[in-house]
Amino acid sequence: MNRCCLALLLCTGLTTLAHASDADDRFKALYTKEWSWRQQQFGGLDDEDRQADPKDDHLPAVDAATQAKRLAYWDDVLKQLATIPAQQLSEENQVNLAVYRPQVENLAADIRFRGYEMPFNSDSQFWSDLGFMARRPLGDARAVRNYIAKLDDVPRYFEEQVANMRAGLARGFSVPRAVLDGRDVSIASYAGVKSPEDSEFYAPLKSLPATIPAGEQAALRKDAARAIREHVIPAYAKLLAFFRDEYVPHARETLAAEALPDGKAYYRQQIREYTTLDLDPEAIHAIGLKEVARIDAEMQATMKASGFKGDFAAFLEFLRKDPRFYAKTPDELLMHAAWIAKQVDAKIGRFIGTLPRGRFGIEPVPASIAPFWTAGRGSAQTYWVNTYDLPSRPLYNLPALTLHESSPGHSLQGALAEEQKQQPEFRSHNYISAYGEGWALYCEKLGKEMGIYHTPYEEFGRETYEMWRAARLVIDTGIHHKGWTRAQAIDYLASHTALSRHEVETEVDRYISWPGQALSYKLGEIRIVELRARAEKALGDKFDLRAFHDAILAEGSVPLPVLDQRIDAWIASRKAAAKS
Known part of the structure; x- marks a missing residue:
């Protein structure tokens, strides 16, 4: 190569680097300023995953005028983002942009639909x-x-x-x-x-x-x-x-989200926010029906393996009524949950390579919210177990619940996110439902490989939890798009799962009042299962399960299309390393 060509090549390379640096700097300045502003806007609020800054001395403003100012701010951020050439960003910042842009779009859309006028649902207030x-x-x-x-x-x-x-x-x-x-x-x-x-x-x-x-x-x-x-x-x-x-x-x-003002657009936005996918309700409904049929066959086989002689409806009634399956005191339920969590502790290192330093506690759900809360919920600090109405809290569901809400589900996932120092705060302090709930539901299935389910009843509990999430795809779209009644949704969930009647009713009310959120679990889990199968096929005997799980968790909370791209890149890097 002559000197002129080399000089031209070097000049071109330096120009490219300058463009990349300029684009990266602009993007970082924009999201840093917006994130700081966002923290000021919502300072004072605390929840199970986020601890308010102790310096905050007031609760946030939520009036309509303030909401309009927030919308104007986020619309301006989106306009500025549109001027940043994405192809000139570093690979790291291209991922950051793919996470950040929909995050701001969702925040703006919620105000545009005036979601603040409905600041509670049957689950959260x-x-x-x-x-x-x-x-x-x-x-x-x-x-x-x-x-x-x-x-x-x-x-x-x-x-x-x-x-x-x-x-x-x-x-x-x-x-x-x-x-x-x-x-x-x-x-x-x-x-x-x-x-x-x-x-x-x-x-x-x-x-x-x-x-x-x-x-x-x-x-x-x-x-x-x-x-x-x-x-x-x-x-x-x-x-x-x-x-x-x-x-x-x-x-x-009315019940349907589509019956609200501008309801069809509102429901599609809820679907985009919670699933990170641009799927229409009919497609989601069809996926749900297919999954329900598949899981139903597995549940029938497990029922037979248990030795039960009656039909499926009789088996569900037996599971809901037999006292052997229920704790007699709140402490007994909590101790069962703790025992399952310790079994996981003994095995987790064989399935996850990078483990968090943080630990979680196990607490009963506070009495003020327990009657209408889910069976459990997990954060980096706490695995909440609902001890209200013990006859509705079967022990055969507890292994799946514990895997989902604590470790390797939400508590492990949340602790790793808190300890993540390489990513911007808008990623490490953000939660995307399709990713987070998809991972937690995948962990219920991972419990089979970990040896956490010891009886056919506990395996049926896992299957009933998976069926529960598949049925959500049918019920959420049924209610909000197809005009289902509350009774129709309750009958569907009760006839397909071993959930107690109390849980069935509180869950259906949750789907009615929180459109789209229930779709995230199964769609996220389906994608993670597909990614694992893709990696296993591509890598063959070089596939490392611990490394795969680390690759999933290292991304933090990302949209499913981004997770697709990142795992494809991980597979390619593993293949290249194997060849070398």
């Missing part, structure tokens, strides 16, 4: 979510004072939520009336406390750190009691009156 900030320890006097300031801010926060809900009612954008019965119990549990010291919000004041002098501790406790007595309890009482006297009587009688 803004008034119950505030309880999470009372479940965190307060590290110093400043954190205590800021916590008290947030308690003082509850009335303003609730008033803005009520104004939004009134606007929703006025245009027919509400939670369906059919799922509202009894949902006031969670509000009443906060409004009906006898004294501030009995309130859940007083709990963190009972064990303040010794670094705060005794006299200051007493003053802080007195001030917290004042805030709860004068502001928190009255705010919940006022919300309770609104819910009973205004919201429930005027809530819409």
Whole structure:
């Protein structure tokens, strides 16, 4: 190669690097600024996965004017993103962009559809979510004072939520009336406390750190009691009156998301957000029916292996009624969950290469939300087990539930995400349902290889959980697209799974009031199973299961198409390494 050609090549390469650097710098500056702004916008909120900054001294604004400003901000971010040449970004930032852009698009779309006018569903509510900030320890006097300031801010926060809900009612954008019965119990549990010291919000004041002098501790406790007595309890009482006297009587009688204002577009957006796929409801319904038929055959075979002589309906009735399958006390249920989790601990290193340092605890679901909560839920810190109504919590389902919610499911996954330092915070602090729930459902199936299911009944419990998620594809699209009734959905879920009647009804109400979310589990799991099969076929005897799982988990929460691309790249790199 002559010197002129070499110089031209070097010049071209440096120009390319300059473009890449410029595009990367612009993208990083944009998402860094937006993420910082986003944290300020939603400061003060706490949930099972996110701990509010103890420096926050107020709850976020949720009024319509603030929402409009947020939409304008995110629309501007999207315009700026469109000017960044994606092909000039580094490979790492091309992945970051593929995660970031739909994240902002979903945030903007939710405001565009005015989703803030329906700030709760039968599973999750803004008034119950505030309880999470009372479940965190307060590290110093400043954190205590800021916590008290947030308690003082509850009335303003609730008033803005009520104004939004009134606007929703006025245009027919509400939670369906059919799922509202009894949902006031969670509000009443906060409004009906006898004294501030009995309130859940007083709990963190009972064990303040010794670094705060005794006299200051007493003053802080007195001030917290004042805030709860004068502001928190009255705010919940006022919300309770609104819910009973205004919201429930005027809530819409329809069920379908497509019956809402601009409902067809709204439901498709919910599908895109929760599945990260652009699938229409008919296609999802068909996938669900196919999966239901496949799993049904497996359940029939497991029933026969158990030695049961009756038909499928009789077997379900037997499982729901026989006392051997149910804990007699909440502690017994919790101890069973802990025993299963320890079995997983002994084997997890054979299936996951990179394990988190973080550990999770096992706690009962708080009484204020337990009646309408799921059987369990997991975060990096806690595996919540619902001990409410023990006859609806069968032990044969507990291995699958534990694998899903704790390790190697949500708790392990969440802890790895928290410890991930290489990715931007908009990735490490974000949760994409199709990825997260897909992984957790895959972990239920992985439990077979781990040897966690010891009896045909526990294997049937795993299958009934998989059927439950497949049936969701049919039920969610059935309700929100095909016009199914609540009774039709309940009958479908009850006849295909061994879930208790209580669980069946609370789950169906969840799907009715939370369109699209239920679709993420099975569609995500299907994709991960497909990716594993693809990797096994491509790599043959060079396939390493631990390395495959590490590759899945290392990506953090990503859309399914991105996961596809990343695992394809991982397969190619493993093949190249094997050849060399």
